[in-house]
Amino acid sequence: MTRRRSVAAAITLVCTLTVLAAPGLAYADPQPPPAAATAQAGDRTAAAPEKSLEEVSKEVDALYRKAGAATDAYNLAKEQADKQSSLMVELAQDMVRGQTKIDLLKQQVGVEARAQYRDAGLPPEVRLMLSGDPSKFLEGATRLRAGQHAQHTLLSQLTTAQQDLKEYTRDANSQWQKLEANRARQAKSKKDIEKKLAAAKKLESGLQKKELAQLAELERQQAQKAQTAWLNSGILREIDNKAGPLGKKAVAFATKQIGKPYVWGAEGPKSYDCSGLTSQAWAAAGHPIPRTSQEQWKQLPHVAVRDMRPGDLIIYFSDATHVGMYIGGGMMVNAPRPGRDVTIGGAGSMPILGVVRPDA
Template sequence: MSGMLLRLACTATVAAQAVLVPAPAAAAPEPQRSVSQLLTALQQLYRQTERATETYNATAEQLERQRAEVSRLDGELARARLALQDSRTDVGRLARQQYQSTDGLGPYVRLLLSPDPQHALDEGHVIGELARERVRTVTRLTATERQRDALARAARKALDTQLVLADRQRKQRDGVQAELAGVERLLATLTPAQLAAVAALEQQGVTTAQQRLTTAGALPANRPASPAGARAVRYALDQLGKPYAWGTEGPGSYDCSGLTAQAWGHAGTPIPRTAREQWQHLTRIPFSELRPGDLVVYFPDATHVAMYVGNGEVVQAPRPGANVEVSPLASYPVLGAVRPDQAPATDAR
């Protein structure tokens, strides 16, 4: 299975309209499909798989953040319970002191009957301070109880959200696996000759698209990378030959955005995990300004991403069954480019 996928490694569309060999007589009869039709079907399946993978990755990121929030709230709740225990201890101590020191006379009566008015006044000041301490202690106890109750509610809600995300992630994982199964079923019907014809058609499409960019002057002039960009490129190129695997970000395998996120993370500039988030949150730049380390985002829904390395080429984790490789920039339909190590422009008004 993987051998067939590898023979279809990443590089896009166009060319001959060859009719495929009919299915064996034992199989249910179905219309013959041309190479271009078959390539279109495969590309659609790969795109569906990548969309499902990106959705899974986004949920995995949410789940990781939610787990951190649950852990934070659990820690705060534990501290609030300890504080509540301390406050209750203080209230108990004051209650015992009041019980032990009572003599049946209130402080005002003791003041009137005292043979030493100054001493009585001093004692009254102490008694007043003790009363204020009791008020502060009870107030603190009440506030701590409220904080504990609020944290307990927040922790329960956060845990419920975590469980919902975990269930959603499981369903999305099943969705990715179903899309991959569709790719495998289609590839399993092809002969080596058909696979070669599809690969040749795909390669011709990439070459044509790259030539159009060159002819139109859309490919950028060679320019140096930033120091962080150079580190990111070195990391990405060091991963050449490692397999694509959906939902992974190294070190043994990568999906497309896992590779770019890890490369820039190792360069000291953390970026969002998914291709869509990288497109949404990083600084967009015109193609004429591309430099090594910048990210090229593909497809209208921003479901694939690669890293520009110069000379009209990108390094990428292309798709299931392929390995991390250097490819022409026009391997897929280009949406735009973003720069991770440049702050977004602000309104100067």
């Protein structure tokens, strides 16, 4: 009996130890783990390896490009909102003029009504028939026709003025709805821009001063590599066109802004974004163009890269989110991105989507 109890106790102990050793079940260990085990655990839970400078550069560039796209959307919404605000002012003025016209016409209709009342309410035709003087009858008939025509014209003008006022009101409501929609898009784009810029700045803030300098140098080398490849294609042998009169003025304005900082949404005079610089340069030349790089690409005449001349705008990336101005010799002036100043760079330093000519 005693032996059977000993065997049962041994089996119970083995089962208990097996359960405790089973994977997936956690129990508190009253003893601290050995130093070697701690080191191994530390190795397993250590942070992921730091990103290389090239990886940081690509990530920062992608964030700034996305911020650039959002900036274009912001600028377009702002431009459209400004136009709609101006239209609403014009419509309000039209409505005031329309109401004034209606009030004046109503006064004239009232004068006619009071005149009929003074004549005992008799229609003009009856009064003519009651006249015993033929000459006066004929004279009165002529005046009657003129009066009827004037009255018909008066009522027609009043109807038209009332219809115009209704149309102005409908247009004003429509423009108000568009204005509110553009303001909402503008606010959304602004949040998107701020989010992307904050993410890019966070990445850059994690770099040491020396690394920031290396990052800038890496960007320069990448741009130089792209520019060299572009020049090696022999394209510059085909580009030998002189600027037009307006193009010269635009280039002169743009190059005077060199050294001023990039600020998203800015269009001078102290700072610019990429399309703010190009649109203001052409405005200074006396030839206003669309505000954003995407609208510049959509609306302005396209020319072949080999035919471009100083003053033409080079649109970059497949989504047309960046623009620079060609100044000759294979170079362009542009406002690159936040944290950079307006500068001269290689025309082929970024992927070219195409070229537009504002004064074509």
